[in-house]
Amino acid sequence: MKAWLRKKHQSPDPNDYTAQVSGSGSAGIDNIIDEMLKEDPALKRETVVDLITRFNRKTADLVLSGYNVNTGLVQVSPVIKGGFNGKTWNSKVNTVSVSITQGPELQHAVAETTVEILGEQADSF
Numbered sequence: 001m002k003a004w005l006r007k008k009h010q011s012p013d014p015n016d017y018t019a020q021v022s023g024s025g026s027a028g029i030d031n032i033i034d035e036m037l038k039e040d041p042a043l044k045r046e047t048v049v050d051l052i053t054r055f056n057r058k059t060a061d062l063v064l065s066g067y068n069v070n071t072g073l074v075q076v077s078p079v080i081k082g083g084f085n086g087k088t089w090n091s092k093v094n095t096v097s098v099s100i101t102q103g104p105e106l107q108h109a110v111a112e113t114t115v116e117i118l119g120e121q122a123d124s125f
Contacts, residue, residue, distance in 0.1 A: 001113055001114070002116045002118050003019040003115050004020050004118050004119065004121035005017040005117060006019075006020055006120070006121050007120070007123070009123075017120070029052065033048050033049065059071060059076060063098060070103055070104075071103060072103050073106050075100070075102070076098055076100050077101075078097075079096070079098065079099050081094065081095045081097055
């Protein structure tokens with residue numbers, strides 16, 4: 001990963017910087033599948049799309065049924081937000097949300113990641 005350093009203007013320390021990832025763009029499901037097909041041309045795009053779609057749907061079904069789901073990449077857990085005045089659900093106050101945290105595969109990948117500092121990036125004021 002590559003990053004630029006930016007001076008922290010609120011800090012009294014003149015050597016205090018923060019790092020900003022040098023963006024490589026965005027990747028979606030099609031980009032991921034393209035990369036998978038480059039690694040293994042024997043894979044069929046339709047099969048991969050179908051498997052990923054089913055996997056995502058089943059993960060959502062399980063987490064929204066109350067399960068904590070560990071996909072290896074991420075851990076997904078259901079969360080109910082808002083207080084319960086009168087012990088009843090109030091859609092104006094209560095919501096269902098999902099907590100997503102790093103799973104073991106992502107934690108391992110993060111631990112193995114090296115950062116290349118590209119230099120100091122001037123402010124764009």
